[in-house]
């Protein structure tokens with residue numbers, strides 16, 4: 001079962017015919033896709049798409065660290081209230097997390113991101129929803145923030161390694177979101193992944209950011225490219241990778257994947 005654990009199909013340029021792309025992907029065997037949400041305006045667009053494709057599009061709503069960085073605490077509080085109201089409509093909370101890529105971030109900026117991530121983790125725990133974490137240049141802060149939430153399930157999205165970090169998230173029982181970014185990174189160059197067959201899920205994180213899909217390839221081609229890469233590394237068939245993907249997601253709390 002080909003399933004995309006994380007994409008942003010709603011976030012395409014207006015010139016892109018989303019319906020045509022979804023129809024083509026369904027024809028090519030895609031069974032469904034989860035969309036990561038970053039702020040309320042985007043949640044609205046996701047909801048509309050989900051209404052058109054109720055058993056195909058599954059929503060994640062979250063307050064992304066970039067959204068946190070751009071807004072003051074009052075605005076973020078409003079967003080958080082909306083998130084609570086919309087919880088019943090989502091498969092998971094996310095994307096949320098920590099992003100310290102920008103140089104010159106102050107301690108206050110970091111503290112603010114950690115605060116809003118923590119609130120979303122608490123909400124995931126109390127609502128028993130999985131979480132989708134975005135993490136860039138924030139490993140130690142993320143591990144520290146996760147510390148009190150051992151029962152939290154979900155995905156560390158956009159995984160790129162490295163090895164020592166892998167172990168930290170393995171201990172937490174979170175899935176590694178494997179996609180085009182992983183294929184390009186150093187960690188992927190070793191013979192065998194540092195994670196096991198029960199610890200990953202496959203994501204396109206696209207499909208319409210052009211740099212992430214080689215020319216002439218489709219959404220499903222892109223997902224299959226990642227699945228084939230893992231199949232070769234684990235020395236199993238591509239269809240085994242896809243069934244493992246669904247099983248891993250189910251275990252991580254995405255129980256709509258029957």
Ligand SMILES: [Zn+2]
Nearest residue numbers: 006036095205
């Ligand atoms: Zn994303």
